[in-house]
Amino acid sequence: MSTKNQTTLTTLSYAVLIGLTVATYQIGETQAHSLDISLLVFAIAIFKGGMISEQFMQLRFVKGIWRWPILIWLILLSIVIYTAFTP
């Protein structure tokens, strides 16, 4: 795949990140606080974190142990937040 495609993919990721950020803000503005909404908002954040790790930090090209620390950090954080937010 060419350099041009790499640039296009990065731009596509950027657009998705911007879109999800605006969506998160809009969800917050609805004032409809519920457990499901909170977990949805956090799931979006974790997905965005995954995109930063894979696309911006270029960790998708790494093979072996260094491929995983940030994704593991995100997963562990998700478990803690889920546990703390669910009754």
Added chain:
Amino acid sequence: MLYATGFFFNIGNEKLTKVMKYPPGDLAIWIFIMAELLVFGLFFASYAVTRIDNIELFEFYQQSLDRRAALWNTLALISSSYFVVQAVLAINRARQQQAFIFMLLALLMGLVFMAIKTQEFAHHIDQGITLSTNTFYMFYLSMAFFHYLHVALGLIVLAVLANNIRKGCYSQHDYNGLESGASYWHMVDLVWIILFPLVYVM
């Protein structure tokens, strides 16, 4: 789902698609990044756990935060990170001038973040809000200011990188220093991406 974020887009240019044993940049910066993420992770976990016994307090004071400012801050940091990626890609294609412009744009977006956040902190100070106001503000101010300091350091790093690009310190085959600085800046972005929904929205 997380794996899909990378797996789905697992294509790129020849140099970058080469499978690597180590992440981009110096290994030392990655050890530093892991240490930073551990600290921020503990902050986030402590916030969430403390919230269990203070849900009403947290939800009430969360409404006093400027969510719109946080939105613009998030957009600024994501944009900054994007421009840094583009600067690295430009160097990879031996386009020094383009890389320099992208790095300046990244710096500008980082400064936008600092300006908005400084205004937010000033507003809190005007209102007499401090770390000891209540538990929510103790966490919010600690986490936000700790992150703010990282942004400040990141801006210095970006300025140095921009200067190095201008002087032609990086080539198509040697830009390890640029990748190290870029990785640090993405970490700063990553932390804010979690902080924004956790403190301002959830």
